Amino acid sequence: MNSFAIVQTGGKQYRVHEGDTIRVESIEGDEGDTVTLKSVKLVSLNGETSVGTPEVEGAEVQAEVVNKGKGKKIVVFKYKAKTRYRRKNGHRQNFTDLRITDISLGESPN
Numbered sequence: 001m002n003s004f005a006i007v008q009t010g011g012k013q014y015r016v017h018e019g020d021t022i023r024v025e026s027i028e029g030d031e032g033d034t035v036t037l038k039s040v041k042l043v044s045l046n047g048e049t050s051v052g053t054p055e056v057e058g059a060e061v062q063a064e065v066v067n068k069g070k071g072k073k074i075v076v077f078k079y080k081a082k083t084r085y086r087r088k089n090g091h092r093q094n095f096t097d098l099r100i101t102d103i104s105l106g107e108s109p110n
Contacts (some may be wrong), residue, residue, distance in 0.1 A: 002087060003044055003045045004044050004050075004103070005061050005103045006041045007043065008041060009024050009039065010025030013041060018103055019100065020099070022097070023034050023098075025094070026094035026095060030068075033064070034063070034101070036061070037104040038110070040059035040060065041054065043105050050105060056105070058105065059105050060106060062102040064095040064098065067096070067097040069094070070095070075093050076090065077089075089098060
């Protein structure tokens with residue numbers, strides 16, 4: 001069974017299979033909680049593909065929150081030549097690791 005889905009969260013799209021672990025931008029929930037991703041763009045179950053316009057009606061992806069944390073620090077450096085202007089900042093983006101547990105198509109409207 002080669003089923004997968006394309007979901008959107010945090011402004012990005014991810015291709016996921018059951019059992020995959022993905023790192024997304026921080027979402028609500030503590031470690032061990034189950035979250036439902038409802039913005040499903042495409043679902044392929046048992047060889048049948050459903051493409052959404054823009055989302056597949058009734059499709060959901062269940063995921064378990066595995067880990068939450070902060071990413072690596074990046075340096076943001078602003079500089080303007082010949083004006084003695086320099087600003088140095090750092091940034092660490094929050095993330096959530098999700099383990100995909102179930103991909104369901106829901107009730108089909110056909």
